[in-house]
Amino acid sequence: MGIFRDLLRDGKFRVGFIIICLILFLALLSFVSPYDPTRWNVAPRDLPPSLQHILGTNSQGQDVFWQLTFAIRNSLTIAIIAAFFSRIIAIIVGLVAGYRGGRLDRFLMGINDSFLVLPLLPILILISSLIKGRLSFVGLGLILSVFGWSWDARVIRSQILSLRERDFTYTALLSGTSTIQLVFKEYFPFVIPIVFSTLINNMSWAIGMEITLAILGLTNLEIPTLGTVLQWAISYQAMLLGLWWWLLTPVVTSVLLFVSLYLLSVSISEYLDPRTRIQRIRVIKE
Amino acid sequence: MNKEILLRVENLTKIFTLGSVFSRVRIRAVNNVSFNIDESEIFTLAGESGSGKTTVAKIILGFLEPTSGKIIYKGKDMIESQKEDKRSIRKEVQAVFQNPFETFNPLRMVHNYLIETAKNLGVNNNYQEVIENALNLVGLTWNDVVNKYPSEFSGGQLQRISIARSLLTNPTLLVADEPVSMVDASLRMSIVNLFAKLKKEIGLSVLYITHDLATAYYVSDRIAIMFRGEIVEMGSVDKVLTDPKHPYTMLLKESIPEPDPKKKWTKDIKILTLEEEEYQMKGCKFISRCPYRMDKCKNPVPDVEVDGRVVKCYLYS
Amino acid sequence: MEILKAENLKAYYLLDIGGKLHSVRAVDNINISIKEDEIYGIAGESGCGKSTLIKTLYGMVEPPLNVVDGKVYYRIDNEYKNIFSMNGSLESIRWNYISYIPQGSMSVLNPVVKIIESFWDFIGSHVDISDKSTWRKNIEEHFALLGLPTKVLDAYPHQLSGGMRQRVTIALATILNPKIIVADEPSTALDVVAQRAVIQLLKEIQKSLKNTIILVTHDMGVHASISDRIAIMYAGKIVEEAPTSEIFENPLHPYTKYLIGALPKIGDKSYKVSAPGAPPSLINPPSGCRFHPRCSQAMEECKVNVPELINVNSEHRVACFLYSKEREL
Numbered sequence: 001m002g003i004f005r006d007l008l009r010d011g012k013f014r015v016g017f018i019i020i021c022l023i024l025f026l027a028l029l030s031f032v033s034p035y036d037p038t039r040w041n042v043a044p045r046d047l048p049p050s051l052q053h054i055l056g057t058n059s060q061g062q063d064v065f066w067q068l069t070f071a072i073r074n075s076l077t078i079a080i081i082a083a084f085f086s087r088i089i090a091i092i093v094g095l096v097a098g099y100r101g102g103r104l105d106r107f108l109m110g111i112n113d114s115f116l117v118l119p120l121l122p123i124l125i126l127i128s129s130l131i132k133g134r135l136s137f138v139g140l141g142l143i144l145s146v147f148g149w150s151w152d153a154r155v156i157r158s159q160i161l162s163l164r165e166r167d168f169t170y171t172a173l174l175s176g177t178s179t180i181q182l183v184f185k186e187y188f189p190f191v192i193p194i195v196f197s198t199l200i201n202n203m204s205w206a207i208g209m210e211i212t213l214a215i216l217g218l219t220n221l222e223i224p225t226l227g228t229v230l231q232w233a234i235s236y237q238a239m240l241l242g243l244w245w246w247l248l249t250p251v252v253t254s255v256l257l258f259v260s261l262y263l264l265s266v267s268i269s270e271y272l273d274p275r276t277r278i279q280r281i282r283v284i285k286e
Numbered sequence: 287m288n289k290e291i292l293l294r295v296e297n298l299t300k301i302f303t304l305g306s307v308f309s310r311v312r313i314r315a316v317n318n319v320s321f322n323i324d325e326s327e328i329f330t331l332a333g334e335s336g337s338g339k340t341t342v343a344k345i346i347l348g349f350l351e352p353t354s355g356k357i358i359y360k361g362k363d364m365i366e367s368q369k370e371d372k373r374s375i376r377k378e379v380q381a382v383f384q385n386p387f388e389t390f391n392p393l394r395m396v397h398n399y400l401i402e403t404a405k406n407l408g409v410n411n412n413y414q415e416v417i418e419n420a421l422n423l424v425g426l427t428w429n430d431v432v433n434k435y436p437s438e439f440s441g442g443q444l445q446r447i448s449i450a451r452s453l454l455t456n457p458t459l460l461v462a463d464e465p466v467s468m469v470d471a472s473l474r475m476s477i478v479n480l481f482a483k484l485k486k487e488i489g490l491s492v493l494y495i496t497h498d499l500a501t502a503y504y505v506s507d508r509i510a511i512m513f514r515g516e517i518v519e520m521g522s523v524d525k526v527l528t529d530p531k532h533p534y535t536m537l538l539k540e541s542i543p544e545p546d547p548k549k550k551w552t553k554d555i556k557i558l559t560l561e562e563e564e565y566q567m568k569g570c571k572f573i574s575r576c577p578y579r580m581d582k583c584k585n586p587v588p589d590v591e592v593d594g595r596v597v598k599c600y601l602y603s
Numbered sequence: 604m605e606i607l608k609a610e611n612l613k614a615y616y617l618l619d620i621g622g623k624l625h626s627v628r629a630v631d632n633i634n635i636s637i638k639e640d641e642i643y644g645i646a647g648e649s650g651c652g653k654s655t656l657i658k659t660l661y662g663m664v665e666p667p668l669n670v671v672d673g674k675v676y677y678r679i680d681n682e683y684k685n686i687f688s689m690n691g692s693l694e695s696i697r698w699n700y701i702s703y704i705p706q707g708s709m710s711v712l713n714p715v716v717k718i719i720e721s722f723w724d725f726i727g728s729h730v731d732i733s734d735k736s737t738w739r740k741n742i743e744e745h746f747a748l749l750g751l752p753t754k755v756l757d758a759y760p761h762q763l764s765g766g767m768r769q770r771v772t773i774a775l776a777t778i779l780n781p782k783i784i785v786a787d788e789p790s791t792a793l794d795v796v797a798q799r800a801v802i803q804l805l806k807e808i809q810k811s812l813k814n815t816i817i818l819v820t821h822d823m824g825v826h827a828s829i830s831d832r833i834a835i836m837y838a839g840k841i842v843e844e845a846p847t848s849e850i851f852e853n854p855l856h857p858y859t860k861y862l863i864g865a866l867p868k869i870g871d872k873s874y875k876v877s878a879p880g881a882p883p884s885l886i887n888p889p890s891g892c893r894f895h896p897r898c899s900q901a902m903e904e905c906k907v908n909v910p911e912l913i914n915v916n917s918e919h920r921v922a923c924f925l926y927s928k929e930r931e932l
Contacts, residue, residue: 334794334795334796335794440881440882441649442881443881470648470649470821470882471648471821471822471823471862471865471866472648472861472862472865472877472878473648473865473877473878473881474865474867474877475865475867475875475876475877476876476877478867479874479875479876479877497794497795499795499869500866500867500868500869501867503867503868503869503870503872504867504871504872504875527869528869528870537796538795538796539869540799541795541796541798541799542795542824542869543798543799543802543822543824543825543827543828544824544827544828544868545823545824545827545851545863545866545868546827546851546868547827547828547847547848547851548848549827
């Protein structure tokens with residue numbers, strides 16, 4: 001596709017894309033893993049990286065490399081669920097509040113702002129400790145989505161507010177466009193860039209939250225995620241014992257994941273920004 | 287020349303309340319405005335920014351609700367009709383706006399608006415032909431326009447496409463809000479000439495809103511001068527602009543920079559520092575700048591008929 | 604006496620869009636010479652390059668705008684100095700030698716401080732203002748000279764009307780008595796009455812200070828009112844230059860004729876015609892004379908060669924092959 005080729009011209013996108021492809025590849029490898037990630041002692045413990053175990057083994061007797069593949073898969077799943085559902089809530093709330101205005105707007109923004117000022121971490125800690133251990137990672141994703149929409153709903157709402165006053169809204173109304181058609185055809189092209197970049201940012205945020213909760217010991221530690229792997233490595237004193245491969249693996253992977261998501265987010269939103277799109281239109285046709 | 291009255295605006299008032307619970311300011315953007323537009327007539331509503339002319343336009347188009355007053359279109363109450371049957375009003379009353387680049391969504395191709403207008407507002411099935419005809423009327427063809435974004439056109443071309451779009455439903459009244467102020471001076475006349483041609487060929491009426499008295503003189507039949515929400519002078523464009531009676535009209539006419547080096551401004555003029563004060567005046571709103579002001583101008587001013595036009599000024603009563 | 608000169612000036616915007624380099628030739632080979640004690644007007648449609656020209660003459664050249672060729676000279680102390688080789692010292696002559704009133708200059712004033720503060724900011728960066736009381740008196744005298752009420756100094760910008768803000772900006776630009784004032788569409792965003800006040804103010808200033816004003820506007824009525832000479836710009840080039848009365852009574856270039864002919868006047872209902880077509884893109888301008896696609900008198904030569912500005916008489920220059928031929932005959 002032409003869009004993809006255009007994006008690839010941007011160095012930031014190229015780097016981010018390559019890294020995310022690598023990471024996704026690792027996640028996919030989890031489906032062919034020779035080891036069951038929930039079982040311990042399937043391999044000799046504390047072995048440094050070798051040909052047999054590319055990233056070595058940990059103190060629980062698991063192959064670090066294959067653990068990583070599951071960790072990435074689960075972390076990404078949580079992130080995608082959280083980001084996806086929170087986008088949907090944010091779009092609905094932002095659109096309705098922005099376009100309708102009046103009492104409905106004030107009501108929705110009241111709810112929105114309440115969510116915004118809630119101290120997130122203490123509440124998550126509370127919830128996690130109540131459901132302790134029985135929370136599947138899908139559940140975690142859904143809970144995170146409930147808390148991740150309020151900022152972006154406000155952003156979308158302001159965008160709609162300003163679009164509503166622009167002349168082309170009036171032109172569309174004079175063309176007999178219904179409200180729904182108006183929102184989808186006229187406003188969405190402006191809203192989509194915001195949604196996209198916040199989607200990716202939200203994924204980063206969700207992964208970070210998951211890692212935080214895991215380190216605090218509040219998530220189901222039997223399910224391998226980037227956070228739980230890190231937590232096990234810490235609680236087994238991997239640093240003191242010199243088991244650097246066990247500690248570094250989740251850390252480096254997380255950092256690479258954050259960096260690539262950031263690069264993708266920045267380059268895609270730059271590409272989708274209405275102003276650069278208009279510039280591109282002008283030049284392509286000349 | 288007994289033309290039917292197409293649009294009648296009666297005692298239209300619009301008050302905006304600004305500010306929060308603690309400090310409210312009420313601005314009478316439109317204050318008891320009345321005028322008529324005949325069939326096949328170009329009627330100008332002239333005034334500077336803040337005169338209320340755009341507010342009047344928005345109310346006529348149904349984008350704002352008036353605080354009080356009536357608008358009668360073809361004998362029926364328009365505000366009621368807009369609530370009941372928006373679609374048929376939209377077919378008959380269309381609009382063109384000031385900024386051609388804002389008129390269309392920069393991220394959508396322009397021809398979509400033409401097709402949507404034709405489809406939504408119930409043009410007969412052969413809308414391709416109707417669109418082509420409308421474009422030809424403004425000097426363009428479908429091929430000139432199709433598959434292009436607004437940024438690929440010049441301001442003048444976009445404005446003509448905007449006019450073509452407004453003609454698709456064969457309207458009887460076109461509200462044109464500053465249609466040429468953002469178009470280059472050298473191209474303005476082609477658009478203004480277009481309005482005159484449409485009036486002659488298809489009997490279109492145009493509510494021409496502008497601050498440019500020169501083009502108003504060139505193209506319109508009658509004119510109303512608005513100042514701070516009120517009409518201060520109204521009549522045939524010849525009389526009002528060649529022999530203005532209201533002091534504000536005189537000031538406006540004098541202030542136009544004439545493209546003639548032999549005619550230069552002679553007198554010095556004063557401009558206000560704070561505009562809000564004028565809105566709040568109980569009597570004549572022009573009192574602080576009027577060289578002829580009298581004590582009785584502090585009271586609400588009546589409309590007087592002078593020499594075939596209506597003037598809102600105590601000088602003539 | 605000349606005070607500002609531009610020789611073979613070329614300033615392009617170099618843009619990188621979608622991986623390719625495009626140059627917008629906004630100022631393409633301009634040669635002008637501006638005198639002391641005159642108001643020099645630059646007229647043209649939007650997109651013809653006049654704003655860019657004036658920024659370049661002021662020395663405000665920042666990427667993506669680049670001066671590709673040519674020189675701009677100011678005559679300072681009887682010496683011609685090329686402003687592009689002045690480096691640091693160009694900053695120091697701004698505001699007291701040459702000042703600039705930008706388009707939309709109503710936003711030049713800092714919205715969160717009183718007007719007088721903006722004055723201190725501007726003046727203070729050029730002159731020592733430790734003696735504030737004397738300077739305050741100077742400012743008040745300046746305001747009185749310009750017919751502006753001094754109470755404005757203690758107000759905030761948002762409290763003033765648009766016209767008043769613009770006049771305050773002009774007062775700001777002229778407080779240090781600059782020899783050259785460069786004004787880019789100073790009255791365009793204003794209402795007709797405020798516009799007149801602003802234009803009259805500029806004229807008063809020029810009359811009393813006897814300095815030079817370079818005025819850019821597309822409004823020919825404004826030029827008729829105050830400009831002494833007018834240069835008509837089209838697609839990055841100057842196509843005609845003459846005293847104001849010459850331009851209006853005897854326009855030579857076909858584009859100028861269209862420009863003058865399309866101006867409506869009250870009391871005149873004769874049919875007016877616009878120039879056909881639209882102004883060209885500056886990225887890919889037409890070959891030869893840039894006006895030839897729209898010109899009713901275009902000849903074969905016009906499509907191939909670029910006409911130079913030639914003197915038709917001592918004061919009147921035009922860039923059109925219709926007139927170079929006549930001269931040859």
